[in-house]
Amino acid sequence: MKRFLRYSGYAAVISIFVVFNFIMLNSLRQDKTVEGPIKPKIVLISHVYSNPYWQYVKAGAEMAAKERGAVVEYQGPDSASAEEGIKLINMAYAARASGIIAYVQDEDKYNPIINKVIQGDVPLVTIDSDAEKSKRLAYVGTDNVNAGKVGAKELINQVGIDGHIGIIMGGKNVKNQIERVEGFKEYIKTNSKLSITDIESSDSYLLEAELAAEKIILNNNDIKALFCTSALDGVGAAKAVSKLGLSGKVKIICFDDLPETIEAIKNGIITSVVVQRPYLMGYNAVNIIMDNIQGKETKGTFLTDVFILKKDNLQQYEKDQGGYNSETK
Missing domain, CATH: 3.40.50.2300 (Response regulator)
Structure with missing residues (x-):
């Protein structure tokens, strides 16, 4: 009787081992099927x-x-x-x-x-x-040169053709930033008497953009506007202008409609945005x-393409755009 029970125990263990391996192999086959071809x-x-x-x-x-x-x-x-x-x-x-x-x-x-x-x-x-x-x-x-010209035209619309302005760019050695400044300068020179007093670099950092804006404003009491060429430059400039109590007095024309940028437009701190x-x-x-x-x-x-976004068309833009996911529809 004991021998029978011992053999029965062995058989049970072997059966469990076989069933377990069958399940594992089957699972591996299923996983392989689910994976399918390797995606690019x-x-x-x-x-x-x-x-x-x-x-x-x-x-x-x-x-x-x-x-x-x-x-x-x-x-x-x-x-x-x-x-x-x-x-x-x-x-x-x-x-x-x-x-x-x-x-x-x-x-x-x-x-x-x-x-x-x-x-x-x-x-x-x-x-x-x-x-x-x-x-x-x-x-x-x-087209970054053209985008710079679009920004320059909007700046002239905001401040006129005389006075002092500053530029904050997201890197003085970065190609698209250089092209935007190039287009901006060309349009300003051809269509106004505005003087560019300072060009500062943020290297596309928020804090550096804020410090650059403060530097330009504090060194030039009569600055009319700041042209900001990368996404975080406008947000940093808005922080500086707000902190210095110059909201609405120093115009900010910048790039890209980040949530913080949109909020600053609504609050009257950022004037206009070149939207990509x-x-x-x-x-x-x-x-x-x-x-x-x-x-x-x-x-x-x-x-x-690019276009100018400001308070006047912000409500319609938000209604039409519905976020970036709608751009391909």
């Missing part, structure tokens, strides 16, 4: 990782990736750095990413790595800031890369 991975490399403007670019890229059966990996330097940006492109290339979307901080420095990536048969699209002389597949973004289409930039860039992967010839320059 597109690496999106921003100007500065934490800059909120790039969250809109990322959202657009992720929407397009979802529609096209791809995935987006978002990266960016912790601070504005051409060297770090180039390093991230190299890493994405070495990891054999299916495609790369990259912001260009310094065209001359970026051209060799862009050309290397293209020659290695990895599609690379520049976004928000271009490298025209490189072999990049395409550029998606604003970052969501659409990300969306279009991913589609261009996916077209290329699927054998479609998609090359060239794909410009997204």
